[in-house]
Amino acid sequence: MTPGARLQAAIEVLDRVQAGAAPEVALTNWARASRFAGSKDRAAVRDHVYDVLRRWRSCAALGGGDSGRALVLGLLRGRGGDLSLFDGARHAPAPLTAAENAHLAADPDLSEAEALDCPDWLMPDLRAALGADFAPVMAALRHRAPVFLRANLARTDRDGALAALAAEDIGARPHPLAATAIEVTRNARRVRQSRAFGAGLVELQDAASQAVVEALPPLDGLTALDFCAGGGGKALAMAALGAQVHAHDIAPARMQDIPARAQRAGVRVERVAHPAGAFDLVLVDAPCSGSGSWRRDPWGKWTLTRAGLDRLTQTQAEVLAQAAPLVAPGGWLAYATCSLLDAENESSIRQFLDRSPDFTVQSTLRLTPLDGGDGFSLATCRRKT
Numbered sequence: 001m002t003p004g005a006r007l008q009a010a011i012e013v014l015d016r017v018q019a020g021a022a023p024e025v026a027l028t029n030w031a032r033a034s035r036f037a038g039s040k041d042r043a044a045v046r047d048h049v050y051d052v053l054r055r056w057r058s059c060a061a062l063g064g065g066d067s068g069r070a071l072v073l074g075l076l077r078g079r080g081g082d083l084s085l086f087d088g089a090r091h092a093p094a095p096l097t098a099a100e101n102a103h104l105a106a107d108p109d110l111s112e113a114e115a116l117d118c119p120d121w122l123m124p125d126l127r128a129a130l131g132a133d134f135a136p137v138m139a140a141l142r143h144r145a146p147v148f149l150r151a152n153l154a155r156t157d158r159d160g161a162l163a164a165l166a167a168e169d170i171g172a173r174p175h176p177l178a179a180t181a182i183e184v185t186r187n188a189r190r191v192r193q194s195r196a197f198g199a200g201l202v203e204l205q206d207a208a209s210q211a212v213v214e215a216l217p218p219l220d221g222l223t224a225l226d227f228c229a230g231g232g233g234k235a236l237a238m239a240a241l242g243a244q245v246h247a248h249d250i251a252p253a254r255m256q257d258i259p260a261r262a263q264r265a266g267v268r269v270e271r272v273a274h275p276a277g278a279f280d281l282v283l284v285d286a287p288c289s290g291s292g293s294w295r296r297d298p299w300g301k302w303t304l305t306r307a308g309l310d311r312l313t314q315t316q317a318e319v320l321a322q323a324a325p326l327v328a329p330g331g332w333l334a335y336a337t338c339s340l341l342d343a344e345n346e347s348s349i350r351q352f353l354d355r356s357p358d359f360t361v362q363s364t365l366r367l368t369p370l371d372g373g374d375g376f377s378l379a380t381c382r383r384k385t
């Protein structure tokens with residue numbers, strides 16, 4: 001595909017998103033219908049689509065509307081990209097109309113919310129939570145996230161993992177957020193097919209997620225329950241640090257890959273449908289707005305609503321209430337979200353503590369994309385003996 005044809009494909013995918021399709025569904029349907037597209041074409045179209053999703057508001061303002069065509073025009077304009085690709089040649093977008101040329105010639109004059117790609121209704125909450133970091137964090141969320149790996153200490157150390165990646169020409173370097181964190185700098189798309197990945201030397205995991213696990217009480221020998229385990233990213237990381245990990249999720253199908261991942265990683269993680277008893281540590285990696293990971297899942301930024309946020313905080317309260325009785329006397333309850341919002345972090349944990357006098361906060365950790373990884377918040381509470 002030519003560069004122009006890739007832009008036209010992105011336009012068509014974005015039109016489907018605009019009509020209500022989820023981005024991943026729209027991309028998959030486009031790829032199925034476009035057998036001529038090679039892997040590099042698919043990656044380029046996906047990158048265009050995700051670049052627009054991160055910057056939907058500014059693209060719409062710069063491009064003069066929120067059709068796929070206007071959004072892609074806005075993306076190119078914002079980047080100082082090559083508008084002459086709109087030339088109608090070989091499946092490229094049609095040439096610019098007079099109205100489009102007039103819009104592009106006018107001063108863009110973006111509002112702060114448009115320039116930062118922030119939903120209006122969320123600005124006060126984000127500003128309150130982030131203070132002086134509000135604008136830099138919102139600006140960071142307009143960019144692609146780095147690709148991070150976790151060196152799997154059950155199989156190797158970070159230097160060993162880096163050497164194995166280098167042997168397969170995957171550029172990587174240590175990242176300061178966690179002792180296990182590796183940032184991929186070159187050939188990231190090769191990781192999943194690499195021998196290093198297949199042999200369980202590395203796992204794909206955001207650096208902030210790794211930092212959260214590293215900030216838990218020393219895990220070696222502890223019994224741990226990952227109460228919201230999902231695909232098991234943190235469960236596997238806890239097991240690699242020596243915990244006896246049990247994984248639970250309200251949607252057990254989300255945990256279906258855990259056995260294969262654990263086998264590759266050389267660790268044990270036991271899935272439990274109905275957790276009972278008392279664990280040294282219960283991790284609640286709660287369902288949340290995902291606002292700290294909007295670089296990876298940017299559509300969440302535009303689909304979150306006040307009612308949806310209220311439902312999430314309600315769920316967070318319920319999950320904490322279900323998980324707390326499973327903490328042994330003297331044990332820990334760790335509450336984490338990948339949200340930047342106080343309503344899901346400080347406020348959720350404060351309300352839990354008000355209802356649970358036998359718990360006290362021992363430590364907290366707050367990370368934003370300015371630290372390199374996703375935004376994350378962790379509060380580790382201890383139960384009285």
Ligand SMILES: C[S@@+](CC[C@H](N)C(=O)[O-])C[C@H]1O[C@@H](n2cnc3c(N)ncnc32)[C@H](O)[C@@H]1O
Binds near residue numbers: 227233234235249287
């Ligand atoms: C943030 S994700 C977990 C990510 C996972 N810990 C990881 O590191 O890969 C939140 C998970 O909580 C689960 N969940 C939602 N409500 C729950 C509940 N009431 N009890 C247990 N799990 C719940 C969701 O199904 C989802 O998989």
